[in-house]
Amino acid sequence: MFIKDPCGITCIIITYAAVFYADYVVIKWIVLHTMEGSLWGTLNAVAFNLIIFLLTMSHFKAVISDPGTVPLPQNRLDFSDMHSAESGLDLDWTICTRCETYRPPRAHHCRICKRCIRRMDHHCPWINNCVGERNQKYFIQFLVYVGVLSSFALTLAGYSLSIFFFCADCPSYEKQKDFGRMIAHGLLLIISSIYLMFSVAILTDQLHGICADRTVIERLAKSGPFRPETTKKSRMEDVCGNQPKICWICPCSSPPPDKLRGFVNRPAPHQRPEVV
Ligand SMILES: [Zn+2]
Ligand SMILES: [Zn+2]
Numbered sequence: 001m002f003i004k005d006p007c008g009i010t011c012i013i014i015t016y017a018a019v020f021y022a023d024y025v026v027i028k029w030i031v032l033h034t035m036e037g038s039l040w041g042t043l044n045a046v047a048f049n050l051i052i053f054l055l056t057m058s059h060f061k062a063v064i065s066d067p068g069t070v071p072l073p074q075n076r077l078d079f080s081d082m083h084s085a086e087s088g089l090d091l092d093w094t095i096c097t098r099c100e101t102y103r104p105p106r107a108h109h110c111r112i113c114k115r116c117i118r119r120m121d122h123h124c125p126w127i128n129n130c131v132g133e134r135n136q137k138y139f140i141q142f143l144v145y146v147g148v149l150s151s152f153a154l155t156l157a158g159y160s161l162s163i164f165f166f167c168a169d170c171p172s173y174e175k176q177k178d179f180g181r182m183i184a185h186g187l188l189l190i191i192s193s194i195y196l197m198f199s200v201a202i203l204t205d206q207l208h209g210i211c212a213d214r215t216v217i218e219r220l221a222k223s224g225p226f227r228p229e230t231t232k233k234s235r236m237e238d239v240c241g242n243q244p245k246i247c248w249i250c251p252c253s254s255p256p257p258d259k260l261r262g263f264v265n266r267p268a269p270h271q272r273p274e275v276v
Contacts, residue, residue: 008128055145058251067132068118150196
């Protein structure tokens with residue numbers, strides 16, 4: 001599922017342009033000049049590109065994964081008997097008049113995706129998708145790798161600049177006297193700092209929301225938490241899965257189990273047999 005939203009597509013292009021620019025500066029201006037011919041340079045180049053690969057994988061999965069779209073009914077629903085549904089066990093289900101369907105608790109309608117999303121956190125233009133029950137894990141992984149890559153780039157740029165300023169006797173000193181190289185370093189520092197600040201801020205907010213069991217939408221609406229009896233660990237497992245912890249940062253692992261939290265095996269009212 002790919003949302004044709006101009007803002008989202010622009011944000012994705014900006015993100016990849018920034019990543020490829022960072023890779024260009026690190027390889028061309030830092031590794032091939034400051035660390036020329038050394039094993040240390042090779043190791044840094046490999047590590048930097050490995051993080052880019054993980055970042056791209058997690059971003060790709062966050063973009064194309066179904067965030068938890070509430071299925072539409074096969075036949076148009078008749079809401080005239082909604083009182084009979086609400087009189088039973090379905091007080092916590094609501095009706096979306098835009099999708100014309102019943103939706104489980106904590107599902108919200110996204111105006112950009114034009115569908116209801118289970119446990120919708122927010123619609124994020126940077127992944128051009130909603131952050132919901134089924135892809136929040138990949139969104140968090142993406143933020144982690146953006147933070148790691150930005151920190152790595154800042155470190156390498158700082159190292160390279162320190163040689164330029166403080167290592168006048170180095171053989172490569174003359175080669176460092178390049179205006180273009182200084183511009184490249186400066187831009188890398190600015191871009192990395194911006195992405196690091198944003199990723200840390202959003203990641204902190206996401207982890208706080210998960211531990212508090214309240215999405216961004218629920219915090220704005222001042223509702224929840226919905227499961228005060230659960231622990232922070234179980235809430236993290238709900239989002240990231242209950243596999244070994246190493247899988248929580250592995251973008252190759254599967255998404256969390258497809259279930260309606262707390263409502264497993266409980267179909268929507270329109271999927272139930274008629275009560276006579
Ligand atoms: Zn809807
Ligand atoms: Zn959305």
